[in-house]
Amino acid sequence: MKIKKINVHISEEEIEKRVRELGAEISAAYGSESVCLICILKGSAFFTCELAKRITSPVEIEFMSVSSYGAGTSSSGVVKIVQDLSTSIEGKNVLVIEDIIDSGRTLSYLLQNLKTRNPKSIRLCTLLDKPERRVVDVKVDYVGFEIPDEFVVGYGLDYNQHYRNLPYIGFVEIEE
Ligand code: IMP
Ligand code: MG
Secondary structure, X not given: OOEEEEEEEEOHHHHHHHHHHHHHHHHHHHOOOOXXXXXXXXXXXXXXHHHHHOOOOOEEEXXXXXXXXXXXXXXXXXXXXXXXXXXXOOXXXXXXXXXXXXXXXXXXXXXXXXXXXXXXXXXXXXXXXXXXXXXXOOOOOEEEEEOOOOOEEEOOEOEOOEOOOOXXXXXXXXXX
């Protein structure tokens, strides 16, 4: 697969506006209670940092890295924790931050795993959601944008580890 062109789908301004809205919604939900943001590396790094800046509740930021086995552009359902949290989440309000929910397999596995660690509450926030692609049901509490079933890059999302640094979300046009 060779990329011919990247077309802007969601602009930098639109993302920024939506991140502010989500930040306000999340702040209203937690109020003065502390919330532990779990950034799922690497894809949600940009989103987590920008979102954290818009949350007025006390925030902790933790990182976790998972890999869904399988090459190319779809996940296999076999999820491996590559880098675990460096701290306990027992008794904490946890908000998992993802870049995109596609089949739902990664998140379904991850949420089950995190629930066994006895957090006080656990919610899920994703920048992008591709509902058409869902194979496993996951309850998503906060969604930035719903997008159609097309491969996207930018604002943290990659194609073969590239394009994460684009400030917008772009649809990928493939070379014929
Ligand atoms: P799921 O387990 O199928 O929900 O896979 C989610 C993961 O697949 C995301 O965290 C991304 O790493 C990757 N992914 C799914 N769709 C896209 C896309 O359009 N662009 C870039 N990565 C994607
Ligand atoms: Mg990812």
